[in-house]
Amino acid sequence: MTSMNQPFLSAVALEKTFTLHAQGGQTLAVMRGLDLSLARGECLVLAGPSGIGKSTLLKMVNGNYRISGGRLTLHFGSEGQGRDGRTGDGPDGEEHDNGRLELADLPAQAWHVLRRDVIGYVSQFLRVVPRVSARDVVMEPLLARGADEQESRQRAETLLARLNLPERLWSLAPGTFSGGEQQRVNIARGFIAEHPLLLLDEPTASLDAANRDVVVSLIQEAKARGTAMLGIFHDEDVRDRVADRLLPLEGHMGTASEEKL
Amino acid sequence: MNDFTHSAPTSEDCSASGNNDSGQNRSGYNNSGYNFAYLDEQTKRMIRRALLKAVAIPGYQVPFGGREMPMPYGWGTGGMQLTASILGADDVLKVIDQGADDTTNAVSIRSFFERVAGVETTTETARASVIQTRHRIPEKTLSNDQILVFQVPIPEPLRFIEPSEEETRVMHALEEYGVMHVKLYEDIARHGHIATTYAYPVKVDGRYVMDPSPIPKFDNPKLHMSEALMLFGAGREKRLYAIPPWTRVESLDFEDHPFEIQAWDEPCAICGATDSYLDEVITDDAGGRMFVCSDTDYCQSRREEVA
Amino acid sequence: MNRPVKACPGPVHPAPTRPVLTRPALLEARDITRLYGPDKGCQQIDFTLHQGEVLGIVGESGSGKSTLLRVLSGLEKPDAGQVVYHSDIDSSAGQAGALDLYAISEARRRALLRMEWGLVHQNPRDGLRLGVSAGANVGERLMALGQRHYGRLRAAGQDWMSRVELDPERIDDAPQTFSGGMQQRLQIARTLVTQPRLVFMDEPTGGLDVSVQARLLDMLRTLTRELGLSVVLVTHDLAVARLLAHRLMVMRRGRVVEAGLTDQILDDPQHPYSQLLVSSVLTP
Structure with missing residues (x-):
């Protein structure tokens, strides 16, 4: 089945609200009525002024934020469906056909699998794990899938080299690295496992021009493999080079900064 | 019976x-x-x-x-x-x-x-x-x-490892005897053999x-x-x-440290037995010593046989 | 398998198929209550731990998380409810399946604790035999399982000491000569040497210096992944929970007030108490 034109990720009337119990149960509506459709091999870039809360959508797709309303759906190819008789374990137990998976209210264990196999996330900042070397940070997503250690190491080093991270840093924990160096470790970690869906949260923010180019080519290669990407890029140059479409968020996002007091 | x-x-x-x-x-x-x-x-x-x-x-x-x-x-x-x-x-x-x-x-x-x-x-x-x-x-x-x-x-x-009687009774009942080998292990670790x-x-x-x-x-x-x-x-x-x-x-023992009994380089100084358990007896203040059967009846009966 | 294992640098990847999203259940808490007094202890706890999952139980002291851990780990019978363990031993003999932890015989339960489960205490002195060497500590569970070869016991002891980053040369040293962090690593080696399927940990990094904690956390992460362990982890430290746990249960006054994916609980807590707990910590 050629599925390049069908959406891999879709959102319909997506909503996100926060209820702040410490502030008398105040409710912040940060997103409402958002629709989107993202196909394989496509890079959709979120557009809107800074501070509008673009990361919110990425965090919803990655499972960090719960979905308050609407639907957020992954569309899998159908050939794997039913091979083992399972239809997933959505809370309602409904039998989706065509591999549709609603992300709202998925149990935690389903998220582990999705993050390991389907959804990759390159966040703006590296969450530094003490004592773990840059190389190991990058390898981890592969090891989590049970990949061969030697091969994983090789691929990690290839990526780090490509991102111009000096070899002497590979064995060090990134805690003491500069922002740009940490960012590159983070990018390598995000791209190594070639997830079918990548969430990119300003991956080039603290990079120099040369390394921005490397990231752009990584994104273009991912696209060519069929990776669907949802990204936030403030750098207009990078955005123009990677975006297939822009997703305007204005009108859908509550201005959280005003409401938050 | x-x-x-x-x-x-x-x-x-x-x-x-x-x-x-x-x-x-x-x-x-x-x-x-x-x-x-x-x-x-x-x-x-x-x-x-x-x-x-x-x-x-x-x-x-x-x-x-x-x-x-x-x-x-x-x-x-x-x-x-x-x-x-x-x-x-x-x-x-x-x-x-x-x-x-x-x-x-x-x-x-x-x-x-x-x-x-x-x-x-x-x-x-x-x-x-x-x-x-x-x-x-x-x-x-x-x-x-x-x-x-x-x-x-x-x-x-x-008892050496578990002071509670209640607990040792349960350990016996359930055959939880791993600790006995802990003791023997420790022997070998310290002395090179089960001491x-x-x-x-x-x-x-x-x-x-x-x-x-x-x-x-x-x-x-x-x-x-x-x-x-x-x-x-x-x-x-x-x-x-x-x-x-x-x-x-x-x-109790280990496969690679099997149970062994004591052996002596010399026979009993009195009866000449080579198959009995020997006590060391200090004979003088100059460090003189001899090894004799600890089983007095055994030692004596052997001497009588010879006599 | 229907998941993309490794990248092939080739052309377009095939359309991803839906991965199997469920894993087999390993341990179930069914409506567990164990109370010492009103709201003291734990009540109406219900959850399923799946294979390979690390479940963090968080909450402040007195929230009932340690009581729950004792009930789950076979040390304390609940007033009501069941702890069900999905054993795969004896499967050839047809005895596989669900074991009701407090309905099986004490012999079976203790055997389970000894062979398939492990318990890591907050204070390593509670989990170690201080009177015998490090090697004997690591070897004890193997000996309990019938290992009777000194050389192999010793090799296993040294191997595990290396895995927890202790100097294998110190195999004959008494645990008293080790620092707190080293003792904790020794306790972990002693617990994991029989490759248990399920490990309970009670504040494993409590009482350790921050730098020592970090080392231990990293080690636990690696071991958990390598051994495919399922873990129930009790901690009051949300940073520890973030690093180790896939999933969290937030407890308050003996009850679970919120449960879910670790990131979800920490980034988007729903319950007022969870929000309070998360907001009172510096960036977990």
């Missing part, structure tokens, strides 16, 4: 006579003023019942209502209560301490039973029907009409781990498939246990 009951009927007769406490109803021990073999008949019956249970469950520690004996704990009160309970008028008693018939403790216990039971005593292993012992098993192989009674200081082999040389733990009939009392490990093989009944009594802790005749008794 034959061995076990063989001495009992006499005491039962005694109790049946209805003169439990007079101590005067039999000839031969009328000077003591005590019941035959010191303990009253009800106590002896209670201990015999406990002994039957012990025989039925080899290696299992049976609690019993221990009595005060006219000597301090640690001098063999447990063994003496067992001996008193199984002794009959026809029995011939031998008492050894570290293999010797002539040490203070052995002489005292022997004369005690001569006085309160009027039984014949001997130092000859082969002639004895009941042998009470501290820290040794006679060299001469015992037969199925003999009973060996051990004096036991600490009956619980798991436990006495009270070496055994597994009885493939089930209960048991402390054989502080006999040298040299004697452990004699427990295995012994013809004679082995009884163990701990007076302070009021526990008794048994190894019935023809019971498997294995000393």
